Amino acid sequence: MFNNVIRPSILGKFLNKYSKIEYDNKYLYLFIKNKQEESFSWREATGFVKINSSIFSSSIEFTFDSTHLKIDFLRKSDCKNSFNVINEFLKNIIDERIINKKNILYKYTQLEYLRDSNVVTLENELLPLFNSYNNQREYWDKSLSIESCKFLNGYLEYFPLTELSIKQLREEFESKTLNNRSSFYDKIESNPLTEEQRLAVIRDNDRNLVLAAAGTGKTSVMVAKALDIIDRGIAESENILILAYNKDASKELQDRLNFRGKDVFSDDNKKPQIKTFHALGREILFNAKKSVKISVFSEKPETLEKWISEWFVTKMESDDKFMEKFINLSYQAINPFDFKSKEEYDSYIRDNDYLTLQDEYVRGYQELLIANWLYLNGIEYEYEPSYVSKQRVEIGFDYRPDFFLTDYDIYLEHFGIDRVGNTRVDIDKDKYNYEIEQKRDLHNSFNTKLIETYHYNWTEKNLESTLYQHAVDNCITIKKRPKDEIFERLNKTEFLVDGIKRYLKCLQAIRVERLSDTDIYTRLEEEKIVNPKEYTELLSSIHSAYVEELRIQDSIDFDDMIIRAITEVNNKNFKPKWTHILVDEFQDISAARMEFLNSLIENGPSPRLTVVGDDWQSIYRFSGGKLELTTQFESRIGSCSTTMLQKTFRYNNSIAFTAGEFVMQNPEQYKKNVVTHTHVNSSQVYLLDSQVSKVENLELKTLRVIEEIIKNEPNASISIIARYRYLLKNTKKEVSKYLPKKEIKYWTFHGSKGLESDYCILIGFFQGKKGFPNENKEESVVEALLPSLDTFEHSEERRLLYVGITRAKKKSYLIADPKATSVFINELLSPKFKLHIASKSFNEKYREIFKCNVCTTGYYKIRKGEYGEFYSCSSGKSCRSNPRICSKCGAPSIDYEKESICNNPNCGFVMKICDVCGRPMKKRDGKFGSFWGCTGYGLKEDQCNNTRKL
Template sequence: MVLAAAGTGKTSVMVAKILDLVDRKIASPSQILTMAYNKSAATELDERLSEKAQKSNVHLEERPQISTFHALGRKILQESGIDTRLSQLTQDSDKLDIWVSRWLQTYLLKHFDKLPTLIEMIAPPIDPMSYRSAAAFQRYQRDNTFSTIKGEKVKGFQELLIANYLFIKGVEYEYEPQYPVKQRVSAGVDYRPDFYLPQADVYLEHFGISRDGSTRIDIDSVKYNSDIEWKRQFHESNGTKLVETYHYNWVEGTLNNRLDSLISELEIPAHPKNKDEILKHINESDYISDGAKILRKCLSAIRSEGLSPAAIFQRLTHNDIIDAKSTTDLLTQLHDDYIEEHRSNDSIDFDDMINLATEVVASDEFIPSWSQILIDEFQDISASRMKLITTIIEKSKTKPALTVVGDDWQSIYRFSGGKLELTTRFPDLIGSYSETKLQKTFRYNNSIAKTAGLFVMENPEQYQKQIQTHTVVDTPQVYLLDDKKNGKDALETKIYEVVSKIRSHDSQG
């Protein structure tokens, strides 16, 4: 394993390794398999190899195979007589979006009871009280949108549940209506209760407190409980009726029961929506498009990592997904139907190129003959790609040597299946190995190196490195960007200013 920091010459290492193997006659070019992350990287590596071979007077009687993983998989399948026609869903992302959206609509029609599962996938039901820092909770709020079946944007998951409950029960409601003007003006506040139920002329507040009155970490519990009392007195003094639900109702699983009791006590006529009415609103809302986006990501992870239903369930459970069993059922059905779509059209996708190739090698339908395997950008390798490589090693006529080059500090492809732990836990996967660190960079200065290193090495899973830089400065070169202007958000303006400044120092603009 060669751990090469940014700007230390990873590509040069790969080129030198290939030429050294050929020059010392350790392997012929045809016995060397070199893996690049993508097509452009493979092309660059091939060009650099030709250039360096000429300068070094190393004669390459034939070209070593420099390939992407998909191209390698396709080659193995083709040589094994397997059709490698790509499906339309793989070649056109818009068609895949449409297919997943239609699949979801059909699935809900057949499995209407899975609607809560879909909602929880779109808006994760995390207990606000579980957060240990205000920043963590605010990040959760910022990263998630809470949309009701009616299409309203509400502030949190529990309000979403209440709104959807009222809608499904056929109880009219308004979300965060303005309290009557006269009372608001006299009180000197712009008071907006959570819900108003016009059929009973009643206001409903959902209070975020536990049974002991405690609140989430970013809220002053004393003030919050004082505000609750103020609201109760405010309604009483103005002759309006207030009913209440609480965070602990949701925690204890009694929120729906509490709402049932309130609707009954208030004698509000309920006209429950039927399945068709609910699905009509679902199809017209953002639920289908938002759900389809999430399902595409899940499908990609399942495909790229070759996850079984048991592995899906384990991962969901590990990430504290409340209804992991139901979510596993949904994702497994999506994957099964996706596979069947390909089979019915005699086509494959990019993941099939790797997964099927692994099966072909494992079953001895393809016998590898490489004696040297080199992998570039190893930090971004996925579980399925690594399985293909280990299967090739196991099934080769001669056990090939494996050389991997990468930088765990630059792992950025987790969204497409990259698994950093295959790098950081390399000994557990491979066993005995040698490790070399390239720590002198020619790309950036010592100020940037120090700042980046302090940040990355906060993660104990990362390899510890002491980066040396060719360029040394004695003044700070890392700056924080204030994205405010006159107290207002101005990120776009600030970015434009930075880009303009960079261009002013570039001769080509």
């Protein structure tokens, strides 16, 4: 045992805190007034001692794990002798310490992937050592073993740990594992894993995000990762949990895992658990001895619709005010003066139907209120009837008053002006007010009765009282329509059915988002829903009745399985054991499922989470999917390692480019560079018109495309994809007549996810409510309750189209009507998307011939009516435009004040028309020469004698 002393210098006896320092081969002892006060074990030393000498004395420095000591004014001779003695036995201690730290580094960076949670631990363990080495590098290199110096020199640049050095450590681990596990990754799936797939398997951070483009093999990654964890001994099979989106996905994963894991599983009974969120929740409730009886509403969804229908019927039968409330809340109030442009207004009116209780469509919300008031008060009316005279007030339009009260020969006009005559932003105020005067004059000249209401009656909340006063003043009998009759009408029209479906969606949103009454009101108010209080009261009543019904059934629904399981886990009634949790289809995870996942993580043994998904395929917002949990993963869930799967074997580079370029227009999503195994030199995404022999026929055109595919490739798989089932039904009916033996698949865009065919035909690219994208604003209350949507317009519908296009392995066909194209088709016509546009009908100059001259979004389409063919606008009821058919070329001919001009620039035929009634003018001869005379001359009724000079 050593017993060595370092004493103060002469000056140090007065200035030094310590009276002496003693040491042996185990400890350093510090004395104050010759009494031992402190001691330090050499095993805690992080570096060699350092001596600094001056003329009269020396100082010595010691560095320990938690302390740095510098003692001045010591005898030079004592320090010199002690320096070599102490450092000699520190050599072995530091060598041992380096071996220990080397093992720690090996444990955290080479035995496993460096996890974020281990970074601080690793830094705390190794940084003091590297700092000490850096301060005495030359001495350390001379004193320590070659192995120790090699280690220190090799890793010095990594500490302190930075983003770059952490990345380097991880890349070294990845490179080593890729090499060592190459054979496993070659054989674990039917095809060798791509490098991206291998990296997704290897990366085992606390949080791992795998973003998989369509067809890039995310299921292979899930299976390979689970088996890799087991094969490398990182975790036992039973400590791995795989969560699938639904039963089908769960079964596919289970089958793949069983087949691929035959050589990995040591015990057939010990395999990773693969469950849906609901199944796991139910299992947790069962283990906690809670009720797990599943409601009939969950097992048979049609019973839920039946229950809510009966609930509404019962309420209406027992409460007159409830029926009135239901009718009033069936449509969202909209102020036309709030629109900032004609295009914005036109689009809204085009995309939203206003169906009255009399089962007719009107052009706006205020007209709907008037129509329903008339109906409820027993006043018979016609909507937009022909006037007694064909005389025109507006150029190009026959005069049709808004309403005609049939029992009283009274016309009712609702004028869109405020108190000072202001109009909507897109309407010429002076012209509109002038036309109001003309209409009044017209009624006076034909001695017809006109009553008027105004936009300001509605804004001042006195529209109904104004109607009532008009009725009193004009001796119009008000007789409240019987409740039974109203209810029968609600049942006969779509009014009741549509309302019930809407509120059922609201109930589902409330359940999946776990909304309180306050949450409901807040969301409605934030989305500027009119009457948020009334909606909240109604929705609260529905939800309370539903919860009570579940209580009576003594059962739980799918949402309860998750919500109640969270409570049991957080209350420690269930202890999660999983060390690794893998989640499939993460882009569609709901807030409740994420909360469930967090409860498993927070109450478990610090499990590692790997989520696999594709933000480009997030299409289930209606089921509660919160895309921002994927696109904002780090800020919302935590730091992670991200891997992108961008190599696809399903489709070619043309499909990948067009679909990818289209979906990436949304800047709120991840950018990916999808690489394909198959390369082609020309576009394989085709845009076709929906005409056959110049006649619009979507179903027959689809059949023609199928026949052409079969002609070239008889055994090819073919799928039809549409936004709505009715389109698939109509198309299947047509195709089956001619190809009864050919197996054609019919998918909705939502239903097509995860499927594939050689050729896919995408249909239904209309404008508006039943179009694609769906632009229906009627569901604004439902929308307000659903998870927030990224701000990019039509973002989810855009992802839906991406899903549809990427179902095709060889070619994807889009069939659309050039004269009623949706905004998606208009966008895809841009050269940057590289579509193969296979029809000249999509040429801008050709389409311009059919562009509506009244509204901003419509095109003229030929219709067949009682008196033959005619043109009308594709915007439907929202646009009144009905141009003539040019007698020369068949194109639309637009009426101006005195003539109708063909819209086809290659024709340009001009027909003279009457500036009074709009009928064609005919060249006639009179005693003063030739002149233009109205063809209405000589009619028995509504004769027009208007003439005009040649």
